Amino acid sequence: MFGPLAMTIAISLFVSLVVSLLLSPVLCSFFLKGGSGEDTRVIAFMKRHYLHLLDNATRRNRMTLAVAVGLLLGSMALFPLLGKSFMPTMREGALTPQINRVPSISLDESIRMEMAAMKSIAEVKGVRSVVSKLGRGESPADPAGPNESDPIVLLDPDSGRSQDEIDEEIRQRLSSIPGVQIVLSQPISERVDEMVTGVRSQVAIKIFGDDLTQLKDISEGVARVLKDVAGSRDIRIERLSGQQALMVEIDRAVIARYGINVSDVQDVIETAIGGKEVTTLYEGERRFAVAVRFPEDERATPEAIGNTLLTAAGGAQVTLSTVAKIRLLDGPAQISREAGKRRVVVGANVEGRDLGGFVQEVQDRIAKEVNVPPGYSFVYGGQFENMERAMSTLAVIVPLTIAAIFFLLFMLFNSVRLAGLIILVLPFASIGGLVALFVTREYLSVPASVGFIALWGIAVLNGVVLVSAIRRLREDGLDVAEAVREGCVQRFRPVMMTATVALLGLVPFLFATGPGSEVQRPLAIVVIGGLISSTLLTLVVLPTLYRWFDEKPVEA
Incomplete structure (x- = not known):
C-alpha cells in the first residue's frame, strides 16, 4: 500500500542528491555573489531567543535531561491509551x-x-x-x-x-x-477484506470443530457475547441450517426380500428427482445435453416420491415407500471447511473504538462465558488478522531500520559515541507523534507506524547536520561548550528549514477530505507532531548531551 510513497520518496531523494552535488554549486556561483550573509529579522529574532534557551539548558544540563526524560516517559504512558487498528476506516x-x-x-x-x-x-x-x-x-x-x-x-x-x-x-x-x-x-473495503482474509467483516471469529450442532451452539454463545461488547455492529453468524433436505432411508432387509439392489433404488431416485442425461441434441456446432425426470407433481412431496415404482427381481412392482422411509429434514444450508476442518464464522464490525481493544475484550469474555468442549478452537480473523500480521512485520522492520541507521551513522562519523548520540534522538522525536495521536483521537495503525519511521529519518537528518557542525568546530580547536554553542548557531537555520518544509508538505494530508484521506491523515499527524518535538529536542537536548558523547568527554 505504501510502496508508491516509498518509491516516490526514494527517487526524489536520489534526484535531489544529484542536483545538490552537480547543479546547486553552479547556480550558487552565479547567484550568490556579494551577499551580506546576514540573517533576516525573523531568523535573528528566533536565534536570540533560541540562544537564551540553549544557554540555560546547557548550564542546567541535568535538569534539562530530567525534563526531557520526563516528557518521554509521559508520552510512553499514553501508548496503552491510543488503541490499535489495522487501517483507518475510509469513507468511499x-x-x-x-x-x-x-x-x-x-x-x-x-x-x-x-x-x-x-x-x-x-x-x-x-x-x-x-x-x-x-x-x-x-x-x-x-x-x-x-x-x-x-x-x-x-x-x-x-x-x-x-x-x-x-x-x-x-x-x-x-x-x-x-x-x-x-x-x-463499503464496496472497496468489503472486497479487500474478502480477498485478503476470506471474510467480509472487520472481526471474524472462526470456530473449528467436528459436530455441526455443537458448532451452532458455540457460535450462538459467541454472538451473545458480541452483542454485549461496546462498539459491536452488524453481528452475523454463518448460516448452518435453514435448508430443507430430502432424506431417503433404504431398508436393506426389505429390498433384499424383493431382490432389489441399493444401487437400483438410488438410480431410480436420481432419475426421478434430479434428472438423468439420456442423449445429446445437436444444433449446428452447438450441443445440448437432454435430461429426463419426473413431472413436478410426482416429485413435489415425500408422499408423491414414495409412489415411485420399483421393479423387483420377479417382475413385480413395489412402491419406493414400501422399501424406504422418505421425509423432509431441516438440513445444513452449507458446510464450510478451512484447512480440512469444519468451521463456522461469527462476524462483526467495530464502530467507535479501536480494533485491538475490542478483540481483546471479546477474547476475555469468550474465555469466561462460552463453554468450549475439547476439540474445538477459535481463530480470530478479518482486519484483526491483518493488524496482527502488520504489527509482527513492523516488530522486525523497526529494529532493522534503527540498526541500519546506526550503521550508516557509524560509517559517517567513524564513532560509536556520535552515532549513539544521534540514535538517542529517535525516542525523543516520537514524543510529539504519540501526543498528536492522543490529542486527535487517532489509533496506532499501519499509516501511523509508517509515519514514525519517516519521522525518524527527518530527526536523524537534523541530528547529523548539527553534530557534524559541532564536531568540525571541535577539530578546529574549540572547547566543547564553545563548539556546541557556535555549531547550534550555525545550523539553526538549516535545521529549522528542514523541519518547516517537511511540516508544510504534510499539511495538505492533514486537512484533505477526499476518498482515501483517512489513510493519509494518521501519517501526517505523527510526522507533524513529531517534527515539532524533535526539532526542539534536537536543538536543545542533543547539544546538552553532546558533552557526554564527545570523543574527548568532560566531567559533568
Whole structure:
C-alpha cells in the first residue's frame, strides 16, 4: 500500500542528491555573489531567543535531561491509551448493505423482499441511487444463492448529512425486515477484506470443530457475547441450517426380500428427482445435453416420491415407500471447511473504538462465558488478522531500520559515541507523534507506524547536520561548550528549514477530505507532531548531551 510513497520518496531523494552535488554549486556561483550573509529579522529574532534557551539548558544540563526524560516517559504512558487498528476506516462515498435471507426462500419471495429493501433505502436522505442483484454465479471463488444480495448504494456528498448518519438510518430500516441478516460495509473495503482474509467483516471469529450442532451452539454463545461488547455492529453468524433436505432411508432387509439392489433404488431416485442425461441434441456446432425426470407433481412431496415404482427381481412392482422411509429434514444450508476442518464464522464490525481493544475484550469474555468442549478452537480473523500480521512485520522492520541507521551513522562519523548520540534522538522525536495521536483521537495503525519511521529519518537528518557542525568546530580547536554553542548557531537555520518544509508538505494530508484521506491523515499527524518535538529536542537536548558523547568527554 505504501510502496508508491516509498518509491516516490526514494527517487526524489536520489534526484535531489544529484542536483545538490552537480547543479546547486553552479547556480550558487552565479547567484550568490556579494551577499551580506546576514540573517533576516525573523531568523535573528528566533536565534536570540533560541540562544537564551540553549544557554540555560546547557548550564542546567541535568535538569534539562530530567525534563526531557520526563516528557518521554509521559508520552510512553499514553501508548496503552491510543488503541490499535489495522487501517483507518475510509469513507468511499458508497455503501454495500449485505442482505442474507433464509436459504430456503423462493426466488420470487427473495425478489419481493429485495425490492422492498431497495425502496426503503432509496427513501433515505443522502442516498443518490441504489442498484442490486441477487446471488452470484456458481464460481468456485465467490458463489452465492438467490437468498443473498449486496446492493451498491451511492451517496450524495451535497446532502448535508454525514456518512455515519446515513449508515445508521439504513441499518435501522433494514433491521426491521424479519428473517434477514444485515452487514453494512463499503464496496472497496468489503472486497479487500474478502480477498485478503476470506471474510467480509472487520472481526471474524472462526470456530473449528467436528459436530455441526455443537458448532451452532458455540457460535450462538459467541454472538451473545458480541452483542454485549461496546462498539459491536452488524453481528452475523454463518448460516448452518435453514435448508430443507430430502432424506431417503433404504431398508436393506426389505429390498433384499424383493431382490432389489441399493444401487437400483438410488438410480431410480436420481432419475426421478434430479434428472438423468439420456442423449445429446445437436444444433449446428452447438450441443445440448437432454435430461429426463419426473413431472413436478410426482416429485413435489415425500408422499408423491414414495409412489415411485420399483421393479423387483420377479417382475413385480413395489412402491419406493414400501422399501424406504422418505421425509423432509431441516438440513445444513452449507458446510464450510478451512484447512480440512469444519468451521463456522461469527462476524462483526467495530464502530467507535479501536480494533485491538475490542478483540481483546471479546477474547476475555469468550474465555469466561462460552463453554468450549475439547476439540474445538477459535481463530480470530478479518482486519484483526491483518493488524496482527502488520504489527509482527513492523516488530522486525523497526529494529532493522534503527540498526541500519546506526550503521550508516557509524560509517559517517567513524564513532560509536556520535552515532549513539544521534540514535538517542529517535525516542525523543516520537514524543510529539504519540501526543498528536492522543490529542486527535487517532489509533496506532499501519499509516501511523509508517509515519514514525519517516519521522525518524527527518530527526536523524537534523541530528547529523548539527553534530557534524559541532564536531568540525571541535577539530578546529574549540572547547566543547564553545563548539556546541557556535555549531547550534550555525545550523539553526538549516535545521529549522528542514523541519518547516517537511511540516508544510504534510499539511495538505492533514486537512484533505477526499476518498482515501483517512489513510493519509494518521501519517501526517505523527510526522507533524513529531517534527515539532524533535526539532526542539534536537536543538536543545542533543547539544546538552553532546558533552557526554564527545570523543574527548568532560566531567559533568
